[in-house]
Amino acid sequence: MSFQATMTMAGKSSSICANCRNADAFATVRNRPLCQPCFLRYADNKCSSGMKQYRMLGDAAKTRKQHKHLLPLSFGASSSVLLHMINGQVEHQLAGPLRFTNYDVHVLVVDPSTISPSRPPCQKQFDLVRQHYPRHKYTMIPLHSIFEYDPNISETLRQIAGSGFGDDESKPYRERLEAFRASIPTTTSKDDIDNILLFRLIVAFARHHACETILWGDSDTRLAAKTLANVAKGRGASLTWQVRDGPTPWGLEFIFPLRELYRTELEQYAKLVPTVESIVIPDPPASEALSNRDLSIDELLNNYVLTQGVKYPGIMANVVRTVNKLQPAGFTSDQARCVLCTSPIEPDNHGADGAEAFDFDVRNAPTQFCYGCRRSAAGLSQAADT
Numbered sequence: 001m002s003f004q005a006t007m008t009m010a011g012k013s014s015s016i017c018a019n020c021r022n023a024d025a026f027a028t029v030r031n032r033p034l035c036q037p038c039f040l041r042y043a044d045n046k047c048s049s050g051m052k053q054y055r056m057l058g059d060a061a062k063t064r065k066q067h068k069h070l071l072p073l074s075f076g077a078s079s080s081v082l083l084h085m086i087n088g089q090v091e092h093q094l095a096g097p098l099r100f101t102n103y104d105v106h107v108l109v110v111d112p113s114t115i116s117p118s119r120p121p122c123q124k125q126f127d128l129v130r131q132h133y134p135r136h137k138y139t140m141i142p143l144h145s146i147f148e149y150d151p152n153i154s155e156t157l158r159q160i161a162g163s164g165f166g167d168d169e170s171k172p173y174r175e176r177l178e179a180f181r182a183s184i185p186t187t188t189s190k191d192d193i194d195n196i197l198l199f200r201l202i203v204a205f206a207r208h209h210a211c212e213t214i215l216w217g218d219s220d221t222r223l224a225a226k227t228l229a230n231v232a233k234g235r236g237a238s239l240t241w242q243v244r245d246g247p248t249p250w251g252l253e254f255i256f257p258l259r260e261l262y263r264t265e266l267e268q269y270a271k272l273v274p275t276v277e278s279i280v281i282p283d284p285p286a287s288e289a290l291s292n293r294d295l296s297i298d299e300l301l302n303n304y305v306l307t308q309g310v311k312y313p314g315i316m317a318n319v320v321r322t323v324n325k326l327q328p329a330g331f332t333s334d335q336a337r338c339v340l341c342t343s344p345i346e347p348d349n350h351g352a353d354g355a356e357a358f359d360f361d362v363r364n365a366p367t368q369f370c371y372g373c374r375r376s377a378a379g380l381s382q383a384a385d386t
């Protein structure tokens with residue numbers, strides 16, 4: 001898996017590292033043979049340039065002003081590598097002449113076993129990561145704590161689930177979330193809504209703790225898959241916020257410091273660094289055993305990009321670069337928001353267009369959904385699947 005077109009093992013007739021010319025290459029990375037230290041440095045530099053505007057100390061050392069970053073950690077290879085790299089940048093600043101870091105990093109783990117019961121508990125990894133990188137703040141919360149952090153969520157659930165679902169506020173959060181999820185008909189809708197709930201929880205948590213930015217661990221590969229999936233699900237309008245560096249409608253900035261690194265490169269990095277390797281929870285076995293029918297659009301496109309992306313990495317990188325250059329639609333604080341994904345709604349994008357053909361509750365609701373959420377909320381994808 002890890003040594004594919006983008007990254008191949010150096011042959012036995014070992015070539016010399018093209019960077020330092022001083023050691024045997026261990027792999028060919030984007031057509032250049034590199035030794036292990038040079039590969040790690042190459043990857044670190046990509047992340048470092050992704051953080052460029054936030055790591056410049058400038059006057060910050062005098063004013064002792066720190067920038068509050070939230071780093072969501074899933075214990076996948078990408079976000080684990082991101083934490084390691086960000087920690088490296090903090091250590092580097094502290095070792096410098098100013099002995100000061102302008103990063104104030106809060107690591108958030110949304111317990112993966114509360115997102116999907118098929119994922120193992122991660123308490124061991126959570127303890128380990130705090131030992132390995134003790135300079136940062138850490139919090140682990142379950143997905144259903146969204147009821148605590150996002151005051152609008154119960155209203156949202158009522159709106160989207162329609163008449164078949166009654167949110168019983170006397171029940172514990174966990175049961176309320178389970179009841180809601182059970183009311184969603186299709187795999188794609190379930191997955192899509194789970195992703196939105198996770199996103200809303202992370203954003204609400206960041207706001208609650210007055211973070212100024214969220215550092216997302218998405219690789220180039222993941223951003224390409226997200227781009228394609230969002231277009232396929234009719235979420236093109238909110239796409240730019242989810243893949244592009246910069247300000248967002250949620251009052252925080254999003255940064256994707258790993259946007260220039262391929263997933264295979266991050267997996268390789270994770271294997272080479274023992275502290276990272278010890279915290280990564282391997283992905284569940286690929287969904288190959290399942291038929292495509294059982295996969296959500298997200299899973300399908302993830303698989304697609306993983307298999308095609310290694311054959312044509314340049315194309316995937318282009319997708320991501322192009323999207324990063326898109327100018328986001330302007331937004332104002334009083335603009336109508338989608339009740340589910342909370343993206344601003346384009347004035348011409350919340351009418352009943354396309355909805356007439358389908359009989360579902362949200363059409364008559366006074367609240368507004370973006371096009372993508374109308375599809376998910378109504379289980380339109382179920383109609384499309386059959």
Ligand SMILES: [Zn+2]
Pocket residue numbers: 017018019020021022023034035036037038039
């Ligand atoms: Zn080298």
Ligand SMILES: [Zn+2]
Pocket residue numbers: 338339340341342343369370371372373374
């Ligand atoms: Zn929406």
